[in-house]
Amino acid sequence: MVFGRHVNRYYLKYGPMLLLGIISLMLVDYFQLKIPELYGMLLDGVNYGVVKIDGKEVAFDMDFVLVRLCEPMLVVIFVMLVGRFLWRVCFFGSAIKMSTDLRRRMFGHCKELSVEYYQVNKVGNLMSLFTNDLETIQECFGDGVLMMFDALLLGGLALFKMARMNIFLMLLSLVPMALLLLVSTVVGKYMMKKWDARQAAFSALSDFSQESFSGIAVIKAFVKEFKELWAFKRLSKNNENANVEFTKASTLLHILVTLFVESVMCIIFGYGGYLVHEGVFSSGELLTFSGYFTSVIWPIMAISQLIDMHSRGTASLKRVSELLDAEINVRDREGVSEIDNIRGDIEFRNLTFRYPDGDYDALSDVSFKIEAGENVGIIGKTGSGKTTLVDLILRVYNVPDGTLFIDGHDVNDIPIDTVRRFSAYVPQDNFLFSDTIESNIAFAVDEYGTADVERAAALADVHGNISEFKEGYSTVLGERGVTVSGGQKQRISIARAIMKDASILILDDSVSAVDTDTERVIISNLKENRRGKTTILIAHRVSTIENMDKIIYVDDGRVTAVGTHTELLHSCEDYRNMVELQRLEDEKGGNS
Ligand code: ADP
Numbered sequence: 001m002v003f004g005r006h007v008n009r010y011y012l013k014y015g016p017m018l019l020l021g022i023i024s025l026m027l028v029d030y031f032q033l034k035i036p037e038l039y040g041m042l043l044d045g046v047n048y049g050v051v052k053i054d055g056k057e058v059a060f061d062m063d064f065v066l067v068r069l070c071e072p073m074l075v076v077i078f079v080m081l082v083g084r085f086l087w088r089v090c091f092f093g094s095a096i097k098m099s100t101d102l103r104r105r106m107f108g109h110c111k112e113l114s115v116e117y118y119q120v121n122k123v124g125n126l127m128s129l130f131t132n133d134l135e136t137i138q139e140c141f142g143d144g145v146l147m148m149f150d151a152l153l154l155g156g157l158a159l160f161k162m163a164r165m166n167i168f169l170m171l172l173s174l175v176p177m178a179l180l181l182l183v184s185t186v187v188g189k190y191m192m193k194k195w196d197a198r199q200a201a202f203s204a205l206s207d208f209s210q211e212s213f214s215g216i217a218v219i220k221a222f223v224k225e226f227k228e229l230w231a232f233k234r235l236s237k238n239n240e241n242a243n244v245e246f247t248k249a250s251t252l253l254h255i256l257v258t259l260f261v262e263s264v265m266c267i268i269f270g271y272g273g274y275l276v277h278e279g280v281f282s283s284g285e286l287l288t289f290s291g292y293f294t295s296v297i298w299p300i301m302a303i304s305q306l307i308d309m310h311s312r313g314t315a316s317l318k319r320v321s322e323l324l325d326a327e328i329n330v331r332d333r334e335g336v337s338e339i340d341n342i343r344g345d346i347e348f349r350n351l352t353f354r355y356p357d358g359d360y361d362a363l364s365d366v367s368f369k370i371e372a373g374e375n376v377g378i379i380g381k382t383g384s385g386k387t388t389l390v391d392l393i394l395r396v397y398n399v400p401d402g403t404l405f406i407d408g409h410d411v412n413d414i415p416i417d418t419v420r421r422f423s424a425y426v427p428q429d430n431f432l433f434s435d436t437i438e439s440n441i442a443f444a445v446d447e448y449g450t451a452d453v454e455r456a457a458a459l460a461d462v463h464g465n466i467s468e469f470k471e472g473y474s475t476v477l478g479e480r481g482v483t484v485s486g487g488q489k490q491r492i493s494i495a496r497a498i499m500k501d502a503s504i505l506i507l508d509d510s511v512s513a514v515d516t517d518t519e520r521v522i523i524s525n526l527k528e529n530r531r532g533k534t535t536i537l538i539a540h541r542v543s544t545i546e547n548m549d550k551i552i553y554v555d556d557g558r559v560t561a562v563g564t565h566t567e568l569l570h571s572c573e574d575y576r577n578m579v580e581l582q583r584l585e586d587e588k589g590g591n592s
Helices: 005-011 017-030 033-047 062-112 115-120 124-167 167-214 218-222 223-277 283-324 387-393 415-423 437-442 450-459 465-469 486-502 514-527 567-569 573-591
Strands: 051-052 056-059 348-351 363-370 375-380 404-406 423-426 504-508 533-541 549-556 560-563
Touching: 005 062, 005 124, 005 283, 005 486, 017 062, 017 124, 017 218, 033 051, 033 062, 033 375, 051 062, 056 062, 062 124, 115 375, 115 437, 124 167, 124 387, 124 514, 167 218, 167 223, 218 223, 218 567, 223 573, 363 387, 375 387, 387 404, 387 486, 387 504, 387 533, 387 549, 404 504, 423 465, 423 486, 437 450, 437 486, 450 465, 450 514, 465 486, 486 504, 486 514, 514 533, 549 567, 560 573, 567 573
Parallel strands: 363 560, 375 533, 375 549, 423 504, 504 533
Antiparallel strands: 051 056, 348 363, 348 404, 549 560
């Protein structure tokens, strides 16, 4: 069994189902212990021709065999059959329901966690929480309750019956069993450590595999397959070693169990044989006694397995709890008020921002205004803070009070969902789902027609390419959209954002993989079709943004100039230098 804040509620929720399982188990256990008694009567009947029942001797004849042995045996078999089916349904069924519920909660929590969490916690590690750890918790919940009650009920009842027959022999058989319990507790603790190491090794291996598959193109391009293979081999070896260590500990426990159990059998047949010789026991009674003991073996082994399972379950639950308890640090504050609409006015007012794990300010004293409906370009060197600016508009990180305003409201006073609902975003690392192109483009909207999807694709200048695919818009994209080129991928992502028709559209370096002509078409389409709506374009090339209503020049976390292309050429030396440099580069490129 496994206990903790995140699972205790399920013992209550599935209490009635578990109770029905326990009742079925009680019936099965009670009837199971009738079998050694029937065997004992059979042996005594065959040996002596009579069987002692409640002190009276009854003749061992055909009637006895049918009425006293066969009929009860059939009842026992029937009850055990139905009972075993029922407790399986109850224990395993509630465990499956519990893990489904827990998985849903984990996934729900994952959705709420900020981007920051995923920067620290790797996907492979998260995947192993959803597979290995959840499976272990499920096993502990179902098998654990079953084993605990079975051990208590069957073990208790069998020991009681053994004590009634001969208390001294019962106590004698318990001595090695008590030792077994002690040893298995110690070995169990050792096993828990080995289990932790095994889980950690598996996590490392799955992290590595996941990253290798995602970065396969880079690995191949740099001909680093051998290096990757070698690193994989090393991690795989670690995983193997951790598994072997765990299996060694578990085999040791198994050997000890067998050793102790067999030694008890020696005691029972040795001292029990003496009792038969002395006439205290009949041979049938010795058989019944050893039958009872056989029934005790499983509960005692179950106790040691329970200790082992509890150790594994506790370790897994600890890891799952760390996820469920991970703080959702980007969330609405108390008292935010819903607004019906966002027009698209954005104002940064003396904003200084440092990443939660950063050592320096990524943005310093940033102030500028964007009016609703403006087309704005953001430009600056790599690492100057452009992405950080738009991430703050989308509230990916927490923003200091009184520094960022949308439509005149402090962004902290508006629900985060509302800000994002009225915004569309094409991130730098654009991501396409393994789904049809149509579903990818229509991702943001619930109701749409084919014409809407085609229009968005046309505005992103990708309709022609899609139409050339054999399946057209029904083409299913592979993992991370590998079946389309970089430029097509960017344009499908732009189409997805256009389709949302949001008040604020942000494109983060989203036309870098398309040629200048296509770029010009896309930008002119955006201007034409997004009149009255705010469009923000982060770019590296001046040509991308030179015709924008406003250009924001970012340098080392500071906004050093805001204005049109002509204004910036006059007022901002860095911008002028950048324009000049890019012109020279273009000329050089053109000449060569
Ligand atoms: P740009 O988009 O202009 O290339 P960014 O906004 O991505 O620049 O980055 C601005 C600065 O913030 C850089 O120095 C970068 O290293 C840092 N930075 C970006 N993301 C993070 C992060 N998640 N944690 C800490 N620092 C970051």
